[in-house]
Amino acid sequence: MAPNRVFIPPLEELARQWRTPPVAPLPLHPHHLQGSALGTDWSLHAFVPAHLGSEWLRACIRQETERAVARFSLWSEHSEITRFNTARAGEAVPFSPDGFAVLQHSLSLAATTDGAVDCTLGALTALWGFGPRGAPAAPPTPADIRTALHPSGWQRLQGHTDAQRHCITQPGSLLLDLNGIAKGWCVDQISSRLCREGVTCHLIELGGEAKAVGLKPDRQPWWVELEAIAGDPGPRSLVALCDMAIATSGDTRRYLEHAGTRYAHTLDGHNGQPVQGVAAVSVLHPSAMLADAWATALTVLAGRNPAQALHTATQQQLAARLLLRPANGAPDQPLHEHLSPRLAAMLDDTP
Incomplete structure (x- = not known):
């Protein structure tokens, strides 16, 4: 040996x-x-x-x-990330200071790695069966994948601090998934x-x-x-x-x-x-x-x-x-x- x-x-x-x-x-x-x-x-x-x-x-x-x-679970309807994922387009969703900081770290790494780590792929994650909905009956089709990717993109996220609140604006239909860092x-x-x-x-x-x-x-x-x-x-x-x-x-x-x-x-x-x-x-x-x-x-x-x-x-x-x-x-x-x-x-x- x-x-x-x-x-x-x-x-x-x-x-x-x-x-x-x-x-x-x-x-x-x-x-x-x-x-x-x-x-x-x-x-x-x-x-x-x-x-x-x-x-x-x-x-x-x-x-x-x-x-x-409370911050990052996709399985909790009350988590910060779920509140963001279910927000209407244009809504500024408040995050806790540490939740906001983790999201900013993720976005910085996305910029550094050409999107190799991308927290905006929640729809794609769910499509492949790695979210709360569970495994699909079969792998998704190319058309399904294009549909899931359409609203994603870390460049679409905008964060700001207003009156001591940390907020991220929901651009519309974008689903966050921070499991790669949480x-x-x-x-x-x-x-x-x-x-x-x-x-x-x-x-x-x-x-x-x-x-x-x-x-x-x-x-x-x-x-x-x-x-x-x-x-x-x-x-x-x-x-x-x-x-x-x-x-x-x-x-x-x-x-x-x-x-x-x-x-x-x-x-x-x-x-x-x-x-x-x-x-x-x-x-x-x-x-x-x-x-x-x-x-x-x-x-x-x-x-x-x-x-x-x-x-x-x-x-x-x-x-x-x-x-x-x-x-x-x-x-x-x-x-x-x-x-x-x-x-x-x-x-x-x-x-």
Whole structure:
């Protein structure tokens, strides 16, 4: 069996904590909790002061995930995003400050990536069965796709602040879908909440997006495995996480299957089709929200042109791994792995 491959981010905080002589800390107790939220599963590993228990931890996570639902859930008729999607043309829809900020981040990334991440594809997402309506009986026709794409376009959104209100104007029939960034944002919020409450040693994972803070009591970082995909040519890959997040996008978690063909849930707004040929893209970033969004964006760019995706990852100084399927689509052929220069520099080659 091949040895593990290890990636160690050059984190100043990690080095500082390793160098700092240990002090007599409060006794910390390990907790491992699991649950469901935002239509997916979450897990928490944490070392917690004795006066804080499991129920308190669950309450913190529940409050933060409920805040995410109130802003971004397509399944809630009262969420900010649903209110926007059902607004009449020309109506200025108020958003909370943090909801507005997430939307602005998404629009900025859309401009940077030529729409590779586009929060205005809600109609297309629903058409392919990745929204509240569920899976269609068959893949949509080209005419259906053109109809769904017609009202989309991140350039159509206009935001403004008026009398301390943050508003986005509904241009007409445009449906927002922020699922490509909202889970990562929620992970950041949970992690920040735990830190504010004194839980400064934890690993929180939500639907494939994870963030780790602090060193464990044994002064080890949180070791997280890069998602294993069938056909991955490399050895088992571990990342030392400390004050760092990791997000993975690909075609193995959510998909539509029809007549023996699998359609990935990541959609390209240029052609309205699911991305093909990209098994997984993983991104390391201090922000789980940006790791989430960039994993989606690089997946779309890799589906268009793998060289373009790697160029973008290099230009943006992203630590990213791309696993691409063979051009002929043969299931028995190994995947092709590509590491961005920033991730390759983290590879520990100590014998």
